[in-house]
Amino acid sequence: MDSIEVLILILSFVILLGIGVPIAYSIGLSAMITLLVSMPSLPALTTLAQRMATALDSFSLLAIPFFILAGQFMNRGGIATRLIDLAKVLVGRLPGGLAFVNIISCMLFGAISGSAVAAASAIGGFMVDRMEKEGYSKSFSAAINITSSTTGLIIPPSNILIIYSLASGGVSIAALFLAGYMPGLLLGMSLMTVAGVWAYVKKYPVGQTAGFQEFTRKTLRAFPSLLLLVIVIGGIVKGIFTATEASAIAVVYTAVLSMVFYKEVRWKDVPGIFIETSKTTAIVMLLIGTSMGMSWVMSFENIPQEVSTALITISDNKYVILLIINLILLCVGIFMDMTPAVLIFTPIFLPVVEDLGMDPVHFGIVMVLNLCIGLCTPPVGSVLFVGVGVAKISIQKVIKPLVPLFLAMLLALLLVTYFPEITLWLPRLFGF
């Protein structure tokens, strides 16, 4: 029977994670233990080694280090402050203006850099102080910054959607990128609603209206950064270049922008930027390597089929199954980082939802949006840690203002799950 192997896989993984073995190694070890039970040792070990390496041998995965590299150039190249200035002239005069500025800046920066952690540190490092000076509470500012940083993972370009494309066996990256816009905007707007109400109740100050001249000046200053989005997304969607080629163009563009025009990055900074990039890349790549090993073991043990049979015995109602999957993913997201979660659970859940007639593009967005919530929760929320780090505040203090924002995120998740049109409208418009 396979059930013993399944038990070994799950138990060993949970125990390894729980005692603090790095996630990538926990995944690799539990895959190894499971495979050793059901296969002769040497072929088992060799297969895993091969899976690890071949998982990385993928041209579309190359977009990940390049978007990380472009994000690094932007982080240090003064692009964050220019985006914040733009957001300020756009929404600064609404009630709770600075909170809106924080959210919009995170959406723009997260979209351009593709990293929630980068958005939380680049925007938060600047905005939380600014908000505190104008009378906002620090915990509220930090909570806003943490939750809105995740929007950039859904708004394209997004590395996690590239990883989903890999895990799902080749769902179009262009379609996924287009699909991310509306749910990303919806998420941003739900957060803004909470921020607006909160700011109104607490009587936080309203900013000044910007003059037309200032508006034009700030827009022009942020224009080169925004143009990058147009080039990258436009090029991918129109099929002019692949996501990987677009990411390489983004590297050249951000490097030229931050070194030649803004002059905030110098040649001597470049090796450091490369090291940071390879560290972040390697963390993701080792996770991808071992997760692909594990997902191979899972399909070897027929786990996706068993889960799917189990789910269908609970209910054959599409809405109920989607709710169950969402609840499982929420729990997963609390304990697991987004990359391994997507790599491990996509092969398990995607066949189930596809049987129910769900579009794989839609499921990808639902999954990523769902896991975004886990990034902001203890014990392993990477964005939460960075967010409280830059705000210099304790996790306990930030929990209270986070609760209404979580509810807003959950509401957005439910809407995106049960109204596929929100996600699929834009890709369909472009013929995907």
Place this chain on the structure above:
Amino acid sequence: MKGILMNALEKLLVVLVGVITIDVIWQVASRYIFNNPSSFTDELAGFLLIWLGLFGAAYVTGRDEHLAIDILPQKLEGKQKRRLQILIYGLVIIFALAVMVVGGINLVYLTFLLEQKSASLQVPLGFVYISIPLSGILICYFSLESILNLQPAKA
């Protein structure tokens, strides 16, 4: 020794990131500007990514920066904490030794034996896969070093 290795890895990673970047930019340029798509850049980039991922993983292990849920190690103190840390590093060593070194060496051996070569560059695949056992050895070494450097528990 660890310092020298980490330094060398750092240089290797900088070179790898640089070469991959130039490689893919070259691919884009050759396709859109010179209208003469190069055939090897695609394959080379994939191989370099394997190297970057694996040697990068060894580097990150050396710096102890892989993502982990460290609630339990944070809670424990003294002797218990030390024992748990030894266990964690030990488990990492077991994985690196079994899968990356033993499995990796066998994989390299098999690909050389079968004379598998890459499609367009005609490089023996064994040279690509050799990064698995090499980075595995580095991961074992760094983890062993971390165990030896653990603060001895106070009596």
